[in-house]
Amino acid sequence: MIEATGLTKHYGKTVAVDDLSFTVEPGRVTGFLGPNGAGKSTTMRMVLGLDTPTRGRVTVNGRDYRSLKQPLRVVGALLDAKWVHPNRSAHAHLHWLAKSNGIPLKRVDEVLDLVGLTQVAKRRAGSYSLGMSQRLGIAGTLLGDPDVLLFDEPVNGLDPEGILWIRQFMHRLADEGKTVFVSSHLLSEMAQTAQDLIVIGRGRLIAQTSTAQFIKEATEDAVRIRSPHLDRLRELLGDKARLTDSATGDGALVVHGVEAASIGELAAANGITLHELSPQLGSLEEAFMQLTKESVEYHAAE
């Protein structure tokens, strides 16, 4: 578990983190979201004792990071996957990391296997793709089998396969009971990865909630329908709903104010064939932008 209380960081006149309090629970993937410059990296650095708070406190499993005797056994963190020496192999890198932290060397092969790098473990890390570098970085975080894992923008620049792999891997870690804290400025990605969200803007807490709740509050009920009997459906939905034609001009109907399940039941009860019945999350990104608008450091127009 990670607990921040009144966490604050000033760099000269810049307030990077401003009186931030939150809890990151074990057994879940928690997304740490905010626009560029919101203070995510600064917060993560304070969790890891790499930066000293101006005020407030953050603890990992109830302890200050700097007071941990064997930190790699408590917290694993991936802040920048490219910090590996390019001429070192994955195996040599992990070997060195394990040795300098008093971790049994047999653990190196175990973590290489966990992230699927066994076959290429002897190759120079400098020749790795970004996806492979991320896997190596993750292997490093797992060396001490820590309870708490921190990842700063782990999917940045990855292809869809790499993104999917990271997403599934994080879920696996959370299922094992670990605390998984992942920062991103991509809401749509986090909506698929994280069960809980901590949203910040200009260093301040905007929301701490489950992802499902965030989406529910952020999105208007809208359902896209396509059917060969659209006119009949329009009549049946009548005053219950607000109906608009799809802006994409594909003949779909967009229904506001009635849940997809109710529309499906209504259609079934009246023998109406549906070719599409899809709840729309399109406004999620918009809602996030709205929520964090005030707190975006540099607007595009500036």
Ligand SMILES: Nc1ncnc2c1ncn2[C@@H]1O[C@H](COP(=O)(O)OP(=O)(O)OP(=O)(O)O)[C@@H](O)[C@H]1O
């Ligand atoms: N070492 C530093 N010295 C001075 N200012 C800093 C330092 N580190 C961060 N800042 C400032 O603190 C604010 C928060 O930066 P931070 O990197 O924590 O944000 P972020 O949410 O991680 O952003 P991004 O998504 O762009 O990585 C920014 O205004 C940044 O310019």
